[in-house]
Amino acid sequence: MCRHLAYLGPPRPLAELLTAPPHSLYEQSYTPTVNADGFGIGWYPPDDGAGPVRYRRAVPIWADANLPGLAAVISSGAVLAAVRSATPGTSHDESAAAPFALGRWLFSHNGAVDRWDLLPADTGEPLTAAELLGMEAHSDSALLWIMAGRRLTAGRSPGEALADVARRTLAARPAARLNFLLTDGNSIAATRHGDTLWYRPAGREVTVASSPDTDEPGWQEVPDHSLLLATRHTAEIAPL
Template sequence: MCRWLAYSGTPILLEELLYKPKHSLIDQSLHAKFGVETTNGDGFGIGWYGVDGPPSPALFRGIGPAWGDHNLRELSHAISSPLLLAHIRASTGTPVQQTNCHPFRDGRWLWLHNGAIHEFAKLKRDLVFAVDPALYPSIAGSTDSEVMFYLALTFGLKDEPVAAVERMVGFVEEVGRAHGVAQPMQMTVATTDGNRLWAFRYSTEGKSRSLSYSTEIRALRELYPENEVFQRVSDETRLVVSEPIADLRDAWLPIPESSYLVVQKGADELGTFRPRKA
């Protein structure tokens, strides 16, 4: 399917996450260990917030494989961000085109997804018709992931992120049942408004794709005093990943099945994810 990461914390050069780690996201585009596919070459994207720039995030997306994109490598040397989402795509059937590359953006919000709505073509009409008419013109691509984003926005993502995603999933499952699709939802999702970061792990069948987050930086400094990155980032820094980008013992914690994580100033929040009626 896909691989992704989400970073929040001390401003960091993109290359520190995308290229430098031993099992970086670029390495995962060729050699994913935990994904359905080993190779994720159907496009890529990065959404990031500037250190001192405008409040809305910037996007850079391409339809080629991430490992061969020279512009991505050049940008990664120069761009520093305190909050970013990055994604490498393995299509589940929709075309390889820029509008189908993650992250997706609406105002200050970014969204990315790994997984699928099973039998999406069968459910698509009912799902798309439920999107707020004011939001519908903003749907530019043909993926289930983008429809999920606009359904979540329709159900209140900007006011109650966790509840909105629970309503979105509940609605997809309701439509799935109506069309005889028993296990419609498979997802790990990251979304952010530029201040907080939300990550979700859920599937109807209870066998969700992998998702982990980084151990507290204070603990990592003690475990790996020679790691220069750990020494200079703040205690608030967190990384959420489809699969670990470095083989560091005790550096990663799994997000449990049917759970959500909120990365925010102060204590982060880990809670149970329960689909609800829209």
């Protein structure tokens, strides 16, 4: 299983979010499960009109000698990051590492879908030639992002887009594990189906993560088969 995290709040160095916490995403790359098939970080620069910017590698996060220096000097008030454990049969280059991007959107998928290459036909929404050519990677996560991005482009809200993709996928693949994270730098939409998901609202910030990265109070578990919608000031949960 992969692990991921999204943060909205006052600008903080990436190191404070990803490597410094006692149960950080960095630590979650090797315990309790090993996520050594790459990692990615997406963040929004302080300029409101800029970003997002992505840094993705196909190596384990602990093997990137450049990351500590970068994480110490780059700050952001909106971050989405993930460490990857690849689904069998998917790409192993950095293009398969979340976050995936479309305009101001960043997306990550924690989970797996069996026979994912047949999913478009089985859900009744085959991909166009342009969408096939535009897939960043040969993976279940990249395909799910195409499906979600198609809905966002059509004007669906973030929650509607993720919930619809989850429902259609589960109808065709009941055993699929579908934990999604989606942000535009101002809000977070997330789903939990099959793996753990937690969130921690604290003043003017919110963190959503596969597992709590600190021992501080305030972490709340998102129920299975739920949709979470969060901003820096609010958090709402609804059934998928």
